[in-house]
């Protein structure tokens with residue numbers, strides 16, 4: 001059984017260093033001056049924010065975890081929390097577009113050979129190019145082992161066939177880590193991971209999916225038809241794909257979770273300001289306990305979610321790896337559900353105004369919903385948490 005007793009918190013200081021405060025300020029200023037003024041148009045037009053991605057890249061707010069030896073920023077998971085919250089506070093559609101390289105490049109950073117890292121990581125540091133994590137398929141989202149794409153070995157190459165969907169940034173990516181079965185009869189043990197260049201013959205973007213929220217982020221479906229990939233592009237050994245996917249998600253889920261905190265924080269700030277301005281029955285509505293308590297719960301739950309994210313990131317930085325699985329899922333589950341609740345309550349505080357597009361909170365409510373779905377639904381996080389609690393790791 002895993003002990004859940006807060007023991008991992010020993011030795012942690014909540015005081016940020018001057019460098020961390022500086023990084024946070026940089027991200028907040030960019031979000032305030034560049035992202036916020038453009039979020040509505042990107043949302044309305046479902047437009048990929050290429051210019052903002054390039055600006056974020058120039059400022060050093062992208063590819064946070066590419067190691068310094070490959071030209072990257074080499075930031076800790078914890079430092080990533082500070083950037084992730086602020087960019088998503090600006091707009092989570094734009095924030096996701098900027099930060100999704102963390103997921104795309106995650107398998108290479110965590111499992112690439114020195115040669116693979118040297119090939120795929122430095123270009124990310126040099127230019128604002130995008131990469132994707134292509135796991136989900138039309139018939140396999142939560143149940144990863146059910147994916148049906150195949151990779152058949154032919155000499156020094158693999159030939160990939162299949163369909164991928166719900167892939168962040170795929171429509172603009174240079175390359176993607178594609179998960180496919182090298183031994184379809186072996187279930188999850190027959191899954192492998194490959195770096196696939198999106199310009200390869202046989203890769204076809206089939207659809208840019210129109211989403212309810214986070215509409216600035218491209219989410220695409222693509223097909224692989226006899227795509228030839230050099231064997232040297234396989235990450236790890238044949239059959240390692242499932243574990244590569246799971247371990248990558250352990251690493252990225254806190255980063256996604258803190259994005260939910262950013263959205264919730266934005267909704268809270270809007271609700272707080274409005275509750276002090278809006279008068280009913282001769283009082284600002286904040287003075288009515290029904291509203292005051294909603295705002296109090298928002299503030300409490302956001303801080304709890306933030307601290308769960310920080311703890312999960314801290315565990316990853318301690319190299320706790322598999323032990324961090326539980327904490328990554330705690331953070332993802334709680335932060336996503338908190339963002340949904342806080343943004344829904346923020347719409348409620350605004351009343352009728354909250355439901356119309358002229359005011360900012362309806363977008364935040366639409367954006368929040370995705371956090372309960374991507375990178376593992378809230379139900380999958382509960383499944384992971386229950387298994388980690390009840391099933392000792394071998």
Ligand code: CAA
Pocket residue numbers: 103133135136141142143144145166167168188242243246247249250322325373374375376377380383384
């Ligand atoms: N790290 C390393 N190994 C792990 C692991 C982890 N975190 N979790 C499980 N494993 C290992 C297990 O130890 C087990 O190993 P053995 O075979 O040696 O015993 C093996 O993997 C199988 O584990 P499970 O029995 O738990 O596997 P399962 O088939 O029951 O599935 C699951 C587990 C948790 C449900 C998993 O399928 C899952 O996480 N599903 C959600 C997938 C997900 O998050 N998808 C999101 C896609 S990305 C995205 O959304 C981004 C985008 O671009 C939109």
